[in-house]
Amino acid sequence: xxxxTRLHSCTAVLAHENIDTDRIIPARFLTTTGRxxxxxxxxxxxxxxxxxxxxxxxxxxxxxAQGCEILVAxxxxxxxxxxxxxxxxxxxxxxxxxxxSEIADIFRSNALRNGLLAVVLGExxxxxxxxxxxxxxxxxxxxxxxxxxxxxxxxxxxDAFARHCLxxxxxxxxFLQQHAPQIAAFENxxxxxx
Amino acid sequence: MSxxxxxxxxxxxxxxxxxxxxxxxxxILYIDLHLIHExxxxxxxxxxxxxxxxxxxxxxVLATLDHSTPTTPTDDLGQHLYANAEAAAQVxxxxxxxxxxxxxxxxxxxxxxxxxxxxxxxxxxxxxGMTIVCGDSHTTTHGxxxxxxxxxxxxxxxxxxATQCLLQRKPKNxxxxxxxxxxxxxxxxxxxxxxxxxxxxxGGTGYVLEFRGSAIRALDMEQRMTLCNMSIEAGARAxxxxxxxxxFAYLKGRPMAPQGEAWDRALAHWxxxxxxxxxxxxxxxxxxxxxxxxxxxxxxxxxxxTTLHAPVPxxxxxxxxRALEYMHVESGKPMAGMPVDLVFLGSCTNSRLGDLRAAAxxxxxxxxxxxxxxLVVPGSVAVQREAEAEGLDQVFRAAGAEWREPGCSMCIAxxxxxxxPGQLVVSTSNRNFExxxxxxxxxxxxxxxxxxxxxxxxxxADPLQFARAQTEQAA
Ligand code: SF4
Numbered sequence: 172x173x174x175x176t177r178l179h180s181c182t183a184v185l186a187h188e189n190i191d192t193d194r195i196i197p198a199r200f201l202t203t204t205g206r207x208x209x210x211x212x213x214x215x216x217x218x219x220x221x222x223x224x225x226x227x228x229x230x231x232x233x234x235x236a237q238g239c240e241i242l243v244a245x246x247x248x249x250x251x252x253x254x255x256x257x258x259x260x261x262x263x264x265x266x267x268x269x270x271x272s273e274i275a276d277i278f279r280s281n282a283l284r285n286g287l288l289a290v291v292l293g294e295x296x297x298x299x300x301x302x303x304x305x306x307x308x309x310x311x312x313x314x315x316x317x318x319x320x321x322x323x324x325x326x327x328x329x330d331a332f333a334r335h336c337l338x339x340x341x342x343x344x345x346f347l348q349q350h351a352p353q354i355a356a357f358e359n360x361x362x363x364x365x
Numbered sequence: 366m367s368x369x370x371x372x373x374x375x376x377x378x379x380x381x382x383x384x385x386x387x388x389x390x391x392x393i394l395y396i397d398l399h400l401i402h403e404x405x406x407x408x409x410x411x412x413x414x415x416x417x418x419x420x421x422x423x424x425x426v427l428a429t430l431d432h433s434t435p436t437t438p439t440d441d442l443g444q445h446l447y448a449n450a451e452a453a454a455q456v457x458x459x460x461x462x463x464x465x466x467x468x469x470x471x472x473x474x475x476x477x478x479x480x481x482x483x484x485x486x487x488x489x490x491x492x493x494g495m496t497i498v499c500g501d502s503h504t505t506t507h508g509x510x511x512x513x514x515x516x517x518x519x520x521x522x523x524x525x526x527a528t529q530c531l532l533q534r535k536p537k538n539x540x541x542x543x544x545x546x547x548x549x550x551x552x553x554x555x556x557x558x559x560x561x562x563x564x565x566x567x568g569g570t571g572y573v574l575e576f577r578g579s580a581i582r583a584l585d586m587e588q589r590m591t592l593c594n595m596s597i598e599a600g601a602r603a604x605x606x607x608x609x610x611x612x613f614a615y616l617k618g619r620p621m622a623p624q625g626e627a628w629d630r631a632l633a634h635w636x637x638x639x640x641x642x643x644x645x646x647x648x649x650x651x652x653x654x655x656x657x658x659x660x661x662x663x664x665x666x667x668x669x670x671t672t673l674h675a676p677v678p679x680x681x682x683x684x685x686x687r688a689l690e691y692m693h694v695e696s697g698k699p700m701a702g703m704p705v706d707l708v709f710l711g712s713c714t715n716s717r718l719g720d721l722r723a724a725a726x727x728x729x730x731x732x733x734x735x736x737x738x739x740l741v742v743p744g745s746v747a748v749q750r751e752a753e754a755e756g757l758d759q760v761f762r763a764a765g766a767e768w769r770e771p772g773c774s775m776c777i778a779x780x781x782x783x784x785x786p787g788q789l790v791v792s793t794s795n796r797n798f799e800x801x802x803x804x805x806x807x808x809x810x811x812x813x814x815x816x817x818x819x820x821x822x823x824x825x826a827d828p829l830q831f832a833r834a835q836t837e838q839a840a
Binding site: 187258281330347350358 | 383384388389390391393395404405407408411412416432433448449451452454455458500501502504516517518519520521523524527528529530532534566567570571600602666682684777778779796798799800801804805
């Protein structure tokens, strides 16, 4: 994973609450054995009309949302399944950060592991961003700050280890492997049960 | 918090902690059982290949085919009729991966193939005191045995394959007490929907739920699995029910359960697992089982629930309004009576023998309404065989339903079994998200009894109406 320290981009807003993983990527696109190219299926049934053309009512199809790498989403984003295809699809679509007042557990952990910044904001900050779509934000992961166009600043917290991994581009499997001796010792100590 | 009084979660966590978490690093948690299936594992095996790593403990991995497998019989040449070439390739990839990495696969020829959360318990692979993971959010099902079981992403599937461990922070503990007796014509499914309606689809986020109380103790293992299965729909990381005599009786003699002396040793260990008297939880909430009514969903997430005859509540916000529009549901009117196109009896929530029996009891000697198509998809080959031995397949067939091969089928609709746009499906599965059962499909979550009654009536119906007729007939 490449180190990820700052992000400067505009916001696209999906204000809907409880956007589930089936909406992020419908199950019929999960028959893949790879992880590339899923961006074209991101929000598929929401984004396209029946004839395959982009649905102008879908907020991410709005001209001002084009190229925006920050997704501001309604409460409880990413609920539902554990499919990692959801963050893969968002990243491939071009989203690099998701901001909400609540993000479902498995989605959040999948996102962070793939270098998709998933940030839980306070209610007031969240409301502000929902009400002001398509604004430029500067996110500083090390400092834990989001800078608004008017110079205002929001603070955010993410898990210390997740932040470390993003900033340094840490390979978490490598980190686990470094503890192979402890894992072996644990197995031995459990003896017959292990 | 008293230091030496521990909850079930505490005990499970402590006994699997390879390394304790600190402020700056998560803990390392050892995983006893890793279940895998074709959809969320291929990229994890690729990662291992890329790094030149073996599977650390192939003896702790169980694989099966369930999500993208067809539920129709093979053709004249014995070929499986996949929905598309990609689905076939995905299944084939799992077969190759299991062979190359030495993992046991319950594939097409196995007597134990089935939905991953149905076969684990059925084989006795799922046991109290274990940590269990799977690249699937409904892994919460296995918590019914007093095992810490949760869904993980594909990257983590790779972590477990390579190291048998996960980087984890300990979740918080949420005790849900359900006391009293569930009324007649209600089941664990009604209880699950009732509870999600109360605590909300995000009410469990960050928590492991522990279901406690007399109503929980009274549930059999299949019902406990149904309840734990649905807890992810409240956003919970996992669910737990303390193991007891019901648990042990279910497990005894199953192929992968300990035998002989090992059984006695295991039993002693399992009996020590329940939360200590006076152990404290981060959060607690009490419910009365007597309040539960036959419950169904009316919206597009599992928290939008109502009882059969109650008027659908008015939308509280724009999204609920949109959900009602999508569902063609009118607030102020009851769901009962709404015309039904499809009935799906299946999924890891409700595809076990008890579920099939409950539905068959209503269908016996009757015909489903002509407007309705009903799919009955047993959870595993073993369930299928047992049901056939009892003649349940004949009951379903005679009623006009389709008796299918085991798999996830219309729960996730990625194998070709799906509803057409606009069709209303009464489904015993767990998710009613927009498009979950096919683009534009409208899903109503319900128990097997409500599903069967609705198939008979051709509209959403109360099982009581048919159960009563049955008793009268008998009298
Ligand atoms: S039956 Fe449905 S919920 Fe269960 S494992 Fe299969 S797709 Fe997932």
